[in-house]
Amino acid sequence: MKMGWWRKWCSDFRFLGILLQFLLLTQCAALKRQRIHKNNSDDEMYYSPVQLHLLEDHVVLDNGILNVTLSTPAGMITGIEYNGIDNLLESEYEEINRGYWDIVWSKPDHPQDITDKLDGNSVYVVREDENQIELSFLQTWSSSKTGLPLNIDKRFIMLRGSYGFYSYAIVERFKGWPEMSMSQGRIVFKLQPNLFQYMAVSDDRQRIMPTMHDREKGHPLDYPEAVLLTDPDNSFLKGEVDDKYQYSSDNKDNRVHGWICSDPPTGFWMITPSNEFKTAGPVKQDLTSHAGPISLSMFFSTHYAGIPLMVKFGDGEPWKKVFGPVFIYVNSVSDDEDPLALWADAKEQMLIETKSWPYDFPSSEEFLNAEQRGTVSGRLLVHDRYISERPIIADSAFIGLAPPGDAGSWQRENKGYQFWTETDARGYFVIKDIRPGNYNLYAWVPGFIGDYKCNFQINILPGSKIRLRNLIYAAPRNGPTLWEIGVPDRTAAEFFVPDPNPTLMNQLYVTQPDKFRQYGLWDRYTDMYPYEDLVYTIETNNYETDWYFAHVNRNVGNKTYVPTTWKILFNLVDVDESSNYTLQLALASANEAELQVRINDGTLEVPHFTTGSIGKDNSIARHGIHGLYWLYTVGIPGSLLLSSNTNTIFLTQSRGSSPWRGIMYDYIRLEGPPSTDIETLKH
Known part of the structure; x- marks a missing residue:
């Protein structure tokens, strides 16, 4: 009996000792955290009135x-x-x-x-x-x-x-x-x-x-x-x-x-x-x-x-x-x-x-607290039948509410409020603390081109909790992929970025992955291609090492810059001359540029497609890897393509005179006709 009492007392004592030790360690950790603010002053635990x-x-x-x-x-x-x-x-x-x-x-x-x-x-x-x-x-x-x-x-x-x-x-x-x-x-x-x-x-x-x-x-x-x-x-x-x-x-x-x-x-x-x-x-x-x-x-x-x-x-x-x-x-x-x-x-x-956002202490009635805001939740999936017959989970997609507009208009919206989050590994999302008002729901999904827009407006009321059904983004697509360059992520980060001029460096970025922040990279293109422009062969080249991150002008001396034309070489078999092919051009940036596309004849005075004058984001000069996003879907008649022979797409940035006029590509994809089997088209 006494021995049982002693064992119980010892057990309780050990538990109490462990508890006291834990509390002591917790308090020490708290004091250490406080020291980062208070330098161990005598008034650590006391705050003066304001x-x-x-x-x-x-x-x-x-x-x-x-x-x-x-x-x-x-x-x-x-x-x-x-x-x-x-x-x-x-x-x-x-x-x-x-x-x-x-x-x-x-x-x-x-x-x-x-x-x-x-x-x-x-x-x-x-x-x-x-x-x-x-x-x-x-x-x-x-x-x-x-x-x-x-x-x-x-x-x-x-x-x-x-x-x-x-x-x-x-x-x-x-x-x-x-x-x-x-x-x-x-x-x-x-x-x-x-x-x-x-x-x-x-x-x-x-x-x-x-x-x-x-x-x-x-x-x-x-x-x-x-x-x-x-x-x-x-x-x-x-x-x-x-x-x-x-x-x-x-x-x-x-x-x-x-x-x-x-x-x-x-x-x-x-x-x-x-x-x-x-x-x-x-x-x-x-x-x-x-x-x-x-x-x-x-x-x-x-x-x-x-x-x-x-x-x-x-x-x-x-x-x-x-x-x-x-x-x-x-x-x-x-x-x-x-x-x-x-x-x-x-x-x-x-x-x-x-x-702590939204804060509860601002006094202005114009700043709304959590109880005055709403929530939207749901799930985003992607439909692309050339990848999967079943919906694809939109993993790590950016999804948000912004004032009503066209798909993608959020990136140019400048007067209202925007509320964004990312989807989880199963495509689910929760957008919290939304101010009351009318919004469109927008999204873009890494790995897929284009912009999603929900086909109805969402009206947020104070305290509202809106749960949406599964949302399906039909990614732009006209046919199967014949070839592609890059990764559709709205940046040019995956392409080749050269080392800077050794006399014009920022040492911070010598060993960093974001080498694009170095000064003067627009002239490094001329160093690499002094006489002839970039030529990229689909079957042999790698975009990470062979596709320059920015399509810029060439410096021919005396601060004179001339337009450049890049070439994409590829082979096709059994071209269907009666069908249309599609070139998807996703641009990560454009600055006072014009992108012209010619198919198998670079001497044509009138290009098969042109963007016209686009962009003024200045990302090339300001060390960005993207600016505003542009997507162009270019139809190519099969009659323009060669069967069992080398085809060439000429990409000309036609606006010269400045080192910073140019574009950055996000992703390029050639699609075959909708009804064809991709395996019979590949060489």
């Missing part, structure tokens, strides 16, 4: 962790005090040029761009208590004014215990207001260059960066953004090319980026918890952080798209949109810890912010 300090022409948001100073009534961020640093921003700049919102716009009768920094003409305290302060800076327009015809309500929020602050804006225009266009809207932060010299955009895109002074001393290259660093303060950077477009990212990948100061170890990060307020969908590319040091939150721009993403308003057209909130996050570690831990912590904070 305070608002009113000065003569400034206000200060103070939560005991950081202070943020804003000018009044303009609403410029003039100072950020944190971790013993008086101001993370460059105080040598004027107050209007440290941290600010801006919009680049134009009038119809004055097409030159005007930059408005959205300085407010009044300021209001929206909320003030010990847990939260929210300020509103208003810029209003009336018919008696000549400036930007928008009402701007800039908001700044500081929360108790938060290592950063939030900012968002409600932008509005009313009926009767004048015609205008906008090409860019963003938040800009210019940090102290003597402190912030290490930039991180992703796990594999991090580096010590040059300063603006380094750039000013450098040698300008073919366009203003690109500079060869000839005498940088840090000799490690000498001989490198710096260009802000080398650090662009797709919206879907642009969740957190920023800068690290090594002494004292401090991080400054821009966190974007949702892309619903950004234009043109998940694969729209834009700027992140770049030399300055500068950190950006881009809401809309024409980058990598051109005029289609110019936000144009007709005379009297009303509009309203909420941009943000985005989170400006700061962190720190002790002097004996690795400053790179700040990047890992910033990623963790990004996940926290993303899971």
